Amino acid sequence: MHMQRISAIISVLFLVAIASCSRTSIQEGVSFELAQKRGEQVSGITYNLTFNIPANIEQDITGTVDILFNLESKSDVVLDFRNNSDDAILGVWKNEKTIKYYFENGHIVIPKRCLSTGNNSITIEFTSASGSLNRSQDFLYTLLVPDRASTVFPCFNQPDLKAQFILSLSIPAKWIALSNGKTDSIQYINNDIKSVFFAKTKPISTYLFAFAAGNFRVETKTVLGKTFSLYHRETDTEKLNRNLPTLFNLHAQSLTWLEEYTGIEYPFNKLDFILIPGFQYSGMEHPGAIYYRDSRLLLDSNPSPTQKLQQANLIAHELAHQWFGNLVTMKWFNDVWLKEVFAGFMADLIVNPQYPDIDHDLSFLLSHFPRSYSVDRTKGANPIVQSLDNMLNAGTLYGDIIYHKSPIMMRQLEQIMGKNAFREGVREYLNVYSMGNAAWDDLVSVLNKHTDNELVEWAHIWTKETGRPMVGYSYSVSESQVNLNPLDSTPTPPMWLEVSSAKMGTKSIWVDKIPLSFAVENLNNEEELLVNSSGMAYGCFVPNNLTAESIRKQVDGIRSPTARASFHIALYELLLDGKIAVNDYIKLIVQQVAKEEESQIVTYLLGQINTVFWRFTDDQIREELSEDIEKMLWKMLQNAKTLEQKKPILTCLTSVFITNETFTRLYSAWISQSVQGVSLSEKERTNLAYQLMIRKPELYHTIALGEIERINNPDRVAQFEFTLRAISPNLSERIAFFESLKSVSNRKPEPWVTEALYWLHHPLRSDFSVRFIEPSLDLLPEIQSTGDIFFPKSWLDATLWGHSSEDAYSIVTQWIELNNLSPNLRQKLLQSADMLFRVNGLK
Structure with a gap:
C-alpha cells in the first residue's frame, strides 16, 4: 500500500474518532423515519461518480463521488454506505477541505456545522463492497434493487430521493461498458486501461442506477425510428442471429405502443439492453440499460407459441416499467x-x-x-x-x-x-x-x-386483506335462487362474478359479501349452472355436494375452457384442504389429461400430475402408479401432432419416470437428441441428463462427460459443472457442495445455486438430503441479508420441494418454534413449507 494512502486512512480514522464523541445513534439500514426526514430536507441531488475497475477480480473496486444536493434547512446529513471494511472510506471533503464526520451502522453523518442551507457539495473517496457488483473473471454488472446502491457508493438510498447521475468508469482496455446514460466519450489511459464517460441521466432512484462492463459484443439496430444496442456474450452464432431481429422488433413495438397508450414519449435519453448469463431475475428495468437473463430471450430453434409469447411479454414488461416505476416511482418500497x-x-x-x-x-x-x-x-x-x-x-x-x-x-x-x-x-x-x-x-x-x-x-x-376464499354454491329449484355460502373463514373481496347456463347464457353478479343469494330462473338443478364461468373471480367456487362421481360428471359437462380450468384449480385447492381423497384426485386428473383437448389445460394438468406424484405419494404408491402413468404419457406423446403439444408431455414424462423401460428409452433419446419427433434443445437435453444421472448414479460420469462435450457455450458449461456437484453419486461430494454454500462467495450466480439445490433435494435423494434442511434454515437470515430479492424464497423452495416425510416436517416445525425470524422472512418460510405441512396433515 502506498504511503500516501496509508496517511489518508490514518487521517480519516482520526477524524472519525474525534467526531464520534458527540454523535447520535443511527440504526442500520434506512428506516422509514430517516427516509421521511431526509425527504423533507434534501432535494436537487446529482451524483458525479467515478469507479476504478481492475481486471483482477481479487482487487477492490474504488471510486469517488461528488454529491451535490440542496438542503432545506441547516441540519446533519445522513448518507448511506454499507461497507464496514477498514479502508471503505478513504476521505470526505467539502470544497477540497477535509471535513469531520462519523460513520455508524452503514451511515456517513456530515455534521450541520459543515453544511449550508441551500446548495451543498460533498466529495467522498471510497472502496465499494463486493456483494452487488456481481464480478466474474471477464465481466461484472451492478444490481442495486432494492437497497444495495449504498453497498457500492455513498448515497441517499431511498426511492423518493431521485437524482441525476454522471458516471465515468476506468476499465480494462479490451472491455466495453454500458450504463443508464449515453456514452459520451472514451479515453485510453494506456494499452491496458481506458476510461468511459457517460452523459448525465434524467432523475432516477438509486436502485435504478446501473452499469455493466466486460467482454461483451454489441449489436445496434434502428427499428420504427428507435435505435437500440444489444450487449451479449452468446457464442452460438446461429442462435443469436435467429433471435436478434425478433428482439429488436419486440422492443420497438412495445415502445411505440406505450407511447401511444400513455400519451408520453419514451422518457429517457436512450434504450439499450444486455443479455447476462446467470442473471438473478428474468429482467430488470434500469432506464437506458435493461438487463435480461440471456436464456429468457435467446430461444432455441422451433420455439412454441407459448415460449414466443413469454419472450414478448418479458420485453413488454420491462419496457412498461420505463413509465410505471421509472418515470413515476413509488414513494416508499412498500408500494x-x-x-x-x-x-x-x-x-x-x-x-x-x-x-x-x-x-x-x-x-x-x-x-x-x-x-x-x-x-x-x-x-x-x-x-x-x-x-x-x-x-x-x-x-x-x-x-x-x-x-x-x-x-x-x-x-x-x-x-x-x-x-x-x-x-x-x-x-x-x-x-x-x-x-x-x-x-x-x-x-x-x-x-x-x-x-x-x-x-x-x-x-x-x-x-x-389476505386469504384464498373457498365458496360453496347450491341452487334452489323452488325459489329459482342460487345460494353462495363460505366454506372457510376467508373474506371474499368485492368483485364481479359471472354465472352461466345453457338456457340463460351469462349473468354478471356483483359480490361484496358471502353468504349471498341471487335469482337465476329456468334451471332444473345446480348441475346445469356454472358459477365463476369466466374464471376471473377470486376464490374457488364449487358445488356444495361433491363426490368423486359428481366431480367427473361436472368436469365432463363444462364446455368453456376457462370455466373448466377454473374448476380444475378449485379441485386442487379442495385436495389441499383435505376435502378430496388423494387417490380420487390422481385418478381424475390422469383420466382428464388423456382426453383434454385445450393445450393450456393439458399443460396445467401435467404439472399437477408431477406435483402430486412426488409430493403426495411414497415409494410404494409411486411404484403402483408409475407404469400406467408412463404408458399414458408415451401414448400422448405419440399421438400429439405439434411441438406445442409434445413438449409439455415430454417435460412431465422426464420428470416423473421411474421404470427401467422408460429410462432405457430416454437414455437413447439423450444420446440421439431426439424422441418421438421432438428434437431436444440444449436446455432440454441437459435437463434430461440430470434426470438420468439422478436415477442411475452408475452412469453419472458417462453422462456428465458426454453432456459437457456437447454444450457449446463456456458460461453454460460452467453452470453444468457447478450443478454436477449436487448430483454426484459420491455422498461426500454432495456434503462438500452444501458446505461450500455456507460461504457467501460461493452462492453466486444465484440461479445456479437454486438449480443445484433443486437436484440436491430431489425426492429420490430426499432420505439423504433431509440432513441439509436444518442448516439451510440456519442460513436463511444471512441469505436474506446478502442475497438478491428472490433468493430467500427460491432457496427455501429448492430446499423443501423434494421433502414430504414426517422427519422433514418435524425439522421445519421445530426450527420455526425455536427461531425468531423477521415477520416477512417468517412468512416466506411458512409459504415454502405449506405443501410439506399439508401433505403431513393428510397422512
Whole structure:
C-alpha cells in the first residue's frame, strides 16, 4: 500500500474518532423515519461518480463521488454506505477541505456545522463492497434493487430521493461498458486501461442506477425510428442471429405502443439492453440499460407459441416499467407492487393481440390464480400492500402476491371503471407525478375522479386483506335462487362474478359479501349452472355436494375452457384442504389429461400430475402408479401432432419416470437428441441428463462427460459443472457442495445455486438430503441479508420441494418454534413449507 494512502486512512480514522464523541445513534439500514426526514430536507441531488475497475477480480473496486444536493434547512446529513471494511472510506471533503464526520451502522453523518442551507457539495473517496457488483473473471454488472446502491457508493438510498447521475468508469482496455446514460466519450489511459464517460441521466432512484462492463459484443439496430444496442456474450452464432431481429422488433413495438397508450414519449435519453448469463431475475428495468437473463430471450430453434409469447411479454414488461416505476416511482418500497402490477398489466395489453390463436383469458387464469393461491392459502399469506419499517427488509416484499394477485385485482379494477376511463386515469396519474414519486393512495385518488364507483374502500379490502376464499354454491329449484355460502373463514373481496347456463347464457353478479343469494330462473338443478364461468373471480367456487362421481360428471359437462380450468384449480385447492381423497384426485386428473383437448389445460394438468406424484405419494404408491402413468404419457406423446403439444408431455414424462423401460428409452433419446419427433434443445437435453444421472448414479460420469462435450457455450458449461456437484453419486461430494454454500462467495450466480439445490433435494435423494434442511434454515437470515430479492424464497423452495416425510416436517416445525425470524422472512418460510405441512396433515 502506498504511503500516501496509508496517511489518508490514518487521517480519516482520526477524524472519525474525534467526531464520534458527540454523535447520535443511527440504526442500520434506512428506516422509514430517516427516509421521511431526509425527504423533507434534501432535494436537487446529482451524483458525479467515478469507479476504478481492475481486471483482477481479487482487487477492490474504488471510486469517488461528488454529491451535490440542496438542503432545506441547516441540519446533519445522513448518507448511506454499507461497507464496514477498514479502508471503505478513504476521505470526505467539502470544497477540497477535509471535513469531520462519523460513520455508524452503514451511515456517513456530515455534521450541520459543515453544511449550508441551500446548495451543498460533498466529495467522498471510497472502496465499494463486493456483494452487488456481481464480478466474474471477464465481466461484472451492478444490481442495486432494492437497497444495495449504498453497498457500492455513498448515497441517499431511498426511492423518493431521485437524482441525476454522471458516471465515468476506468476499465480494462479490451472491455466495453454500458450504463443508464449515453456514452459520451472514451479515453485510453494506456494499452491496458481506458476510461468511459457517460452523459448525465434524467432523475432516477438509486436502485435504478446501473452499469455493466466486460467482454461483451454489441449489436445496434434502428427499428420504427428507435435505435437500440444489444450487449451479449452468446457464442452460438446461429442462435443469436435467429433471435436478434425478433428482439429488436419486440422492443420497438412495445415502445411505440406505450407511447401511444400513455400519451408520453419514451422518457429517457436512450434504450439499450444486455443479455447476462446467470442473471438473478428474468429482467430488470434500469432506464437506458435493461438487463435480461440471456436464456429468457435467446430461444432455441422451433420455439412454441407459448415460449414466443413469454419472450414478448418479458420485453413488454420491462419496457412498461420505463413509465410505471421509472418515470413515476413509488414513494416508499412498500408500494413496490404498484410498479410490478402496472408492468404486467400493460405487457398483456401490448402482447396478447399479437398472438390471436392463444386463449389469453385462459392464459391469464392459469398464469395468475394458482400462483396467487399458492401463497394466499398459507399461514404465511401476505397482503398486496405490506408494511415496511426499514429498507433492509424491502427485498422480502417481493413474491407471488405482488406478481399474481395484484394483476387479478387490476383486471377487476379496469372492469369496474371501464377501459377508457381507466386509461384516462392512468394518463393523468403519469402526468401529475412525472419524474417524481407517488403512492397507491395517490393513484386511487386520481382514478376515483374518473368513475362513479367508490374505489377507496374497494382498494383497501383488495390490498390489505389476505386469504384464498373457498365458496360453496347450491341452487334452489323452488325459489329459482342460487345460494353462495363460505366454506372457510376467508373474506371474499368485492368483485364481479359471472354465472352461466345453457338456457340463460351469462349473468354478471356483483359480490361484496358471502353468504349471498341471487335469482337465476329456468334451471332444473345446480348441475346445469356454472358459477365463476369466466374464471376471473377470486376464490374457488364449487358445488356444495361433491363426490368423486359428481366431480367427473361436472368436469365432463363444462364446455368453456376457462370455466373448466377454473374448476380444475378449485379441485386442487379442495385436495389441499383435505376435502378430496388423494387417490380420487390422481385418478381424475390422469383420466382428464388423456382426453383434454385445450393445450393450456393439458399443460396445467401435467404439472399437477408431477406435483402430486412426488409430493403426495411414497415409494410404494409411486411404484403402483408409475407404469400406467408412463404408458399414458408415451401414448400422448405419440399421438400429439405439434411441438406445442409434445413438449409439455415430454417435460412431465422426464420428470416423473421411474421404470427401467422408460429410462432405457430416454437414455437413447439423450444420446440421439431426439424422441418421438421432438428434437431436444440444449436446455432440454441437459435437463434430461440430470434426470438420468439422478436415477442411475452408475452412469453419472458417462453422462456428465458426454453432456459437457456437447454444450457449446463456456458460461453454460460452467453452470453444468457447478450443478454436477449436487448430483454426484459420491455422498461426500454432495456434503462438500452444501458446505461450500455456507460461504457467501460461493452462492453466486444465484440461479445456479437454486438449480443445484433443486437436484440436491430431489425426492429420490430426499432420505439423504433431509440432513441439509436444518442448516439451510440456519442460513436463511444471512441469505436474506446478502442475497438478491428472490433468493430467500427460491432457496427455501429448492430446499423443501423434494421433502414430504414426517422427519422433514418435524425439522421445519421445530426450527420455526425455536427461531425468531423477521415477520416477512417468517412468512416466506411458512409459504415454502405449506405443501410439506399439508401433505403431513393428510397422512
